[in-house]
Amino acid sequence: MLNWQLTLGVVGGSTVGLGVFVLVREMMPATPALGPALRRLHQPAAPVGSTPSSRNLDWLSGITRWLRPPTRQLALIDQTPEQYTLSIVTSALIGLALPSVSAALLFLAGVHLPLVVPVVAALGLSLVAALIAHQSVLSKAQKASREFRQAVCAYLDLVALQLSAAHGPVQALERAASVCDGWVFERIRESLRMAQLQMHSPWDELRDLADRIGVAELGDVGAIMQSSGTDGAQVNETLRSRADSLRDQIRTDNLAKAEAVTSRLDIPGALLVFVLMGFVLYPFVARI
Template sequence: MISPWAVLAGAAVAGGVALLAAELRPAPPDLGSALDRLHRAPVRERSGARPVRTVWYDRLGDRLTASPGARIPYRELSLIGRTPARFMVQKLMFALIGLLLPAYLGAMAAVMDVGLPVILPVLAGPVLAAVLWLVPDAVARGEAKEARIEYLHAIASYLELVALERAADCGPADSLIRAAAVGRGAVFRRISEAIERAATDRLPPWDGLEALATELDLTPLQDVADIMRISGTDGAAVYDTLRARAKSLRAELLAEDLARANADSERMVAPGSALTMLMTVLIAFPALYQMLHSG
């Protein structure tokens, strides 16, 4: 008869694995929050209004970011729109899972009368915690790589829109503002926010784009700022320059896509060859067996 403690232990392990898989899987976008941002009316802050309280894990993450030796990939987190506090909380959660999982498995083995050395969970816990502590860094780098490609595609479209606004005889500053207002994606929203911050600081919009390009390390966005700065100060005609930069950026993105496709095709050669050899052996083996044992 199966012990109920073993059943509970198995259910707890399955729940922990499900929670870990849900944490690693990219979360779907919150449509309610997105619609609120799109149609949000401006609200003025009142002098007597209470400050918004942050949740406890954000406060914990803020303390962890100030701890000595904390290495935070600010640029990658800015690309994927994640705060350093949430990133540090994720790292702490993964480390705790790695630290407690071997002890839990050892306790489950003891309940099931399975002989397991006591020293094994003690040694495996810190090692697994150190390994899982690095998992959010790898996840953030992978998500930032995908987000960077998304940003570059959006910037190519933004270059075209700015060029069209300039062709419609809009001013340099108005061209940047109107082109950013056309898009509804996250990238265009970041560009609009950067331009609005520059306007709040009484700076031209290309200074806001330059600050955003420096924050995200996006050279094409820096090129947009430089081109429009020249147009704003010297009155230069930049329509052809903007179209040429958009064309070159799309060519770079296409070359990267082709390189990734070729790399994926090369990685598929070995499995395909192994499958072909296996099928050949399966087809030829009966005939060879019959020939060798026919006498």
């Protein structure tokens, strides 16, 4: 007769032993397969800035060339032209579908519209949705540009402080970029890392980044630091004066923007005065 206690002990011991064996086997370093390792080492180089998501959108390249996306604004907000095209096409399709769906629901409800009404509405709403998506990208880029300029103003002061502390020009750029957080300084640090990996001068890399994203103030940092790195010039005062002028420029732009907003608020105020005058004059006019 089979002893169930012995059977249970053997099965339990075998399970525990198998678990210990699998655990020890997974903890031991395994010998990698030669074929996949060689394929990983000899992968074709992907273009700079390409991501898996952008490579999945390569089928949009033809539409992208036709749309002519704003490359500098997209580079500033870290978007690819394919992503921009996808947002424009998606917005246009949504605008194209809404009137058709609404017309179909009205038809099921017993309301019959002429065919030209949903067609014209679909085309018009599709164009409006695409323009809204395009304007959203431009507004995001404008906001990011203002934030980048303010960060560059602080970066100029930080580089001047690092130079005053007897650091070299390259080290001053790297140490100043590592002080602060934020997406602007992360872009600067990434550019400096690329210059170090590709054996380029950091000021040339900063000027390339400034030209790519359309922020000329960052190119000024590269131009000033180039004279310090190549000619050995003392550029502390130049950096500080450029930071002061940039602050004045930012302050002037903010004041101009505030005045524009204030002038737009004058129109509702004037309309309110006319409405109040109407309420005051109405009893006298009604008696005549």
